[in-house]
Amino acid sequence: MHVQLKRRIYITCILLTGLFILLMIRLAWVQVVQINRTMPGFQRTVREMSVLQRERGVVLDAGRGQFTDYKGQPLTGKLEWGVVLFPYTDQSSHSYPSTMENSRVKEFAALLHTDVKSLQKEWNQGNAPHFWTAGTDQPSTLTDSQVIRLRELKADGASVYPMMTRYGQGATGMQWLGYLAEQPGFPNAKSGHKNEVKQPFAMKSGAAGLEKTLEPLLMGIGPTLVSRMVAGSGEVIPDILPRVIAPSNTHYPLRAETTIHIDLQQGIEQIVKKSGMKEGAIVVLDAANADVRAMVSVPFYNPQHVDPKQTAWANRAVKGAVPGSIFKIVTAAAALEYQAVSKGETFHCGGEWGKYGLSCWKEHGHGKLNLEQGFAESCNIVFAETARRLSMEQLERTADALGLARPIGWEGKQVAGMPILHHFDHEDAGRVRLPSVSPQDEGAKVQTAIGQRDVLVTPLQAANLIVTLLHDGKVTAPRLVQRIRFADGDTMLDMPMHDSPSSAGRISPGTAHQLLSWMKKVVSDGTGKSLQHARWQVAGKSGTAQVQQHGEKRNHQWFIGYGPTEQPQYAVAVLVQNVAPSSRHQATAIFRKVMDYLAESS
Incomplete structure (x- = not known):
């Protein structure tokens, strides 16, 4: 009986083992059938992988x-x-x-x-x-x-x-x-x-x-x-x-x-080379919608050989720089908005103000002049007196209303699965004053009003400021990209224009028109007289900011404006950085060359 029991147990184990093997084979067969049904390319992929093990390849297009x-x-x-x-x-x-x-x-x-x-x-x-x-x-x-x-x-x-x-x-x-x-x-x-x-x-x-x-x-x-x-x-x-x-x-x-116009981009790059400009940026915006048509940063860079440790590749068009007198546009706008200056009121410029070491660029002064004339002549004394009647908060609110001291470039939220999409990489916000500076500091306020002290403006913001005035004070967000297309040409994603409203509201259309008119006066009677013979009739505002580079006194030169004045097509900002204080105003000369080139290309 004991031997028979062992025999039965042995036979049973063999039968169970055989059954288990049959079940494993059946399961494997079902899996193969399922793979062939759901992944028809599976067998082909396996074959390709085995072939690749005997192949060597080189990428022709990264895709x-x-x-x-x-x-x-x-x-x-x-x-x-x-x-x-x-x-x-x-x-x-x-x-x-x-x-x-x-x-x-x-x-x-x-x-x-x-x-x-x-x-x-x-x-x-x-x-x-x-x-x-x-x-x-x-x-x-x-x-x-x-x-x-x-x-x-x-x-x-x-x-x-x-x-x-x-x-x-x-x-x-x-x-x-x-x-x-x-x-x-x-x-x-x-x-x-x-x-x-x-x-x-x-x-x-x-x-x-x-x-x-x-x-x-x-x-x-x-x-x-x-x-x-x-x-x-x-x-x-x-x-x-x-x-x-x-x-x-x-x-x-x-x-x-x-949104770039490559012919304009390359043409302006040639202007930069011929001018001898060493540092700075030029921004050309479409006056109708603030789209970037050209954006040039100097020094140039080679995209195939970039050392991230070097600064040559940085886009200076979106980096803040001391604005100098172009910021007087903001101060003038604040004076008009808050009625800080009476109609017909005049000031006296004797060359020196007598406070905070402030002087006018004209050695013996401009004599008697009103705010409009002070704007055209870029008189520091007129704007120092005007700034005394304004608060720092009023200057800051006006700057914000004009699209300064905050990122201004186009951005989209929840675009193509990305939380936020920016067009301008590492765009600076700029600023009016540092938080550590008291709003009640009159010296700081006066220096701020003439675009010195802690003020920073990017060339993109400066050009967009002009577009804002041309649109009755409405701030539009400049774009660099207008749409994404599929390879077959169909549109995948549109990036429509959008405004960039300020929490402080906007300046009045009347103030915007007044400032545009004063910019014409800069060319007809003020610091921009050299632009009178440009191909287009143009208008704008010059600026010279005092800075230091490696302990030496240097200047940033600006000219921002628009043209032609009757039917504006472009707003342009030119920044020439770190030039010797004795240098001629290269920014104004380059602005004219850019405007002449735009006129020829239109």
Whole structure:
């Protein structure tokens, strides 16, 4: 009985084990069927992954979204040609280009404007394919004649391929565009990709400017790459043609349509170069809607070679600077709004005020003049007397009502899944006074009223101030981008214009019209007389701010205004920074050149 019981238990275990195996097989079969039903590309993907293990690829296009100007002209993204080098992995037994005929090697090197030693060194650098860079950090582009000759040469392990370059060559004043950089968490060019996909610009993301603020929209859905089958030693198999792998979604990459007029942008950059301007910014806004048509920051930067530790790439058009007398627009507006000056009242300027070390720029003074004349002549004495009748709070409220001392650029909330979308990266708010300064400090108030002391204004705010006056005191938020388009041209996202109202309200239309009229007086009878022979009749306000740089006295020069005066098309702000106190007013001269160029281009 005991033996029979053991036998029965043994048979039962065998049967249960068999049943368990059958259930496992059935479960696995069900899972495979379900995968094939729900993921028809699963088996193909597995096969592709196994193939990639025997392939090496190089990125032709990172798949990142591009920028255009407001008419659709490309600002980034140009199709160029380059040479892709496929090195051996087993360099102990083989290396390129030593396997080629000596004469062909020399001809190949000559076509790339290099020598055989340098060519061989770069060819076999690492084990991943890469574009020929001539020892730089960017792929070298080829001329049409180079493309033809290199194709005829048919070098083993090297081929000519199209590639998407992002930026043009050389320096530019378009800091608002920004640049790309390798970010933490992204594979970089030195480490390569796990599937041996390599490209110097492939895995970078926006580090500044619109490249950064629009990063979630621009990052794309994947690169386009070309891959070649390789043998076990790493040698390219010539009988197997290259394979291009690209995203299948025709909606991507996206295209950001900016408000920039690229012809105006480039033309004004040329004006800056010829003028010898070393530091500063120029902003051109459409007078109808405050859209940015051109924004130039000096010194220029090269978006392909940016050292974040340097300040050359910073966009000075959105950085606060001491405004000097252009801030007298705010003081004059406050005087008119709060009726601080009686109609027909006059002041006396003898050159010195006698308080707080304040003097007028005109050595012996202007004599007797009213507020309008004081505005045209930019008389410090008139504005010091006017400031005494105003409170610091009134100056601050008026500045806020005119779009100063606060970020003014376009922003959208809950746009495309992003909590807040800004057009202007690192835009300064500017200020009227520091919190530590007492509003009752008369000396501080007087210095503030003439645009000195702690006042900071950005060139973007200064240009937008003019647009605000042209629109009866309504503050509009300047835009840099008007819409995002899909790759097929359809609109993904509109970024409509919007106002930027002040908590302090707005100035009256009458005050706005009065100030615009006084700006004409600046050109006809005041500090802007040199603009009388401009192609357009223009109006504006000059400014000279006293600053210090490395302990030395320097000046910021400003001129802001609009033109033509009868039917304004553009508002322009020019800032020339850190010039010698004895220098001529370069900002006024550049303002005229910019306005003349705009007149010629209209």
